[in-house]
Amino acid sequence: MKIGDIEIANRVLLAPMSGVTDAPFRRLAAALGAGLVVSEMTASDDLVKGRRMSVLRCEATGIGPHVVQLAGCEASWMAEGARVAEASGADIIDINMGCPARHVTGGQSGSALMRDLDHALTLIEATISAVKVPVTLKMRLGWDDHSLNAPELARRAEAAGVQMITVHGRTRCQFYKGEADWGAVRAVRDAIGIPLVVNGDITSFEKAVTALEMSGADAVMVGRGAQGQPWLPGQIGRRLETGVAESAPSLADQLNYVRALYDDVCSHYGLRIGLRHARKHLGWALEVAAQCSRAPAMTLKTWRQKILTADNPHRVHRSLGDAFDDFAWSAAA
Numbered sequence: 001m002k003i004g005d006i007e008i009a010n011r012v013l014l015a016p017m018s019g020v021t022d023a024p025f026r027r028l029a030a031a032l033g034a035g036l037v038v039s040e041m042t043a044s045d046d047l048v049k050g051r052r053m054s055v056l057r058c059e060a061t062g063i064g065p066h067v068v069q070l071a072g073c074e075a076s077w078m079a080e081g082a083r084v085a086e087a088s089g090a091d092i093i094d095i096n097m098g099c100p101a102r103h104v105t106g107g108q109s110g111s112a113l114m115r116d117l118d119h120a121l122t123l124i125e126a127t128i129s130a131v132k133v134p135v136t137l138k139m140r141l142g143w144d145d146h147s148l149n150a151p152e153l154a155r156r157a158e159a160a161g162v163q164m165i166t167v168h169g170r171t172r173c174q175f176y177k178g179e180a181d182w183g184a185v186r187a188v189r190d191a192i193g194i195p196l197v198v199n200g201d202i203t204s205f206e207k208a209v210t211a212l213e214m215s216g217a218d219a220v221m222v223g224r225g226a227q228g229q230p231w232l233p234g235q236i237g238r239r240l241e242t243g244v245a246e247s248a249p250s251l252a253d254q255l256n257y258v259r260a261l262y263d264d265v266c267s268h269y270g271l272r273i274g275l276r277h278a279r280k281h282l283g284w285a286l287e288v289a290a291q292c293s294r295a296p297a298m299t300l301k302t303w304r305q306k307i308l309t310a311d312n313p314h315r316v317h318r319s320l321g322d323a324f325d326d327f328a329w330s331a332a333a
């Protein structure tokens with residue numbers, strides 16, 4: 001699959017997730033084989049103003065094709081944000097028209113743009129005119145069940161020059177409730193000729209295959225399923241290419257991944273902020289490892305408590321090693 005001239009390694013993308021898919025997590029998921037990884041949403045005006053967290057969100061070292069996702073509600077900020085992102089190394093700019101959060105939609109950004117397609121198009125056109133790199137778009141099925149206008153937005157976006165569309169198979173009013181409707185994404189397939197990506201609730205190879213079949217999409221995007229398992233997009237992507245199933249990484253490999261991620265998070269944000277950001281990744285990694293080893297709930301609870309409250313990287317590394325040893329005992333029992 002290609003986005004403009006950019007070849008994608010396989011058909012499984014890592015979803016943008018604010019507070020989760022920061023540069024360290026994307027680096028790891030990309031190294032473990034994700035076809036493409038997308039930055040957390042960055043407010044275009046904050047990026048232009050050089051706000052530190054926005055600049056950090058666009059960091060790209062070691063990520064491969066670098067996709068920066070921009071959000072905003074004004075054409076001029078979107079255009080300027082896109083220029084800044086391109087100048088700092090973005091290979092692709094993605095526009096967010098899917099975020100359901102009230103603080104985003106209240107500012108007429110994210111999925112609120114699906115309520116005013118004429119305005120949405122002005123943002124898309126401004127972004128495309130501002131940069132040479134391909135521009136892509138992520139959206140939901142519509143605002144609510146009475147306005148399923150993703151096919152119309154997708155068709156107009158393609159006509160304006162957008163080069164790939166991702167659809168999360170829920171409406172904005174669903175937030176994250178219910179199940180993603182992969183079949184409903186087929187109406188977008190019928191409306192456009194550019195690459196289409198289906199998203200929502202894809203947590204396994206089997207679900208990826210079903211989502212591809214039901215939607216007619218070219219690729220899938222995995223979000224929450226990758227929390228604590230940064231290898232998942234790569235594993236599904238390789239299996240779609242080769243048909244060969246892989247088991248979960250060994251506990252020893254999982255320990256190496258979480259340690260590398262922890263160190264990268266601490267150096268990316270600096271120790272003080274990094275320790276805070278690292279906690280959720282540590283928590284998810286421990287949960288996944290405990291599940292893989294069928295460790296008792298109490299063992300997980302004890303290690304979570306110890307590791308998530310530690311504020312010294314040496315102690316965290318040591319405790320991670322001990323926790324994974326414990327999990328290995330459970331697995332062998």
Ligand SMILES: Cc1cc2nc3c(=O)[nH]c(=O)nc-3n(C[C@H](O)[C@H](O)[C@H](O)COP(=O)(O)O)c2cc1C
Nearest residue numbers: 015016017018040041096168200201202222223224
């Ligand atoms: C914590 C969290 C943060 C998210 N942040 C973003 C974001 O920054 N940009 C975006 O387009 N979607 C964002 N999403 C939506 C995901 O990209 C994805 O569309 C959604 O989670 C459904 O996919 P999944 O079921 O595979 O998680 C976020 C979702 C979660 C759970």
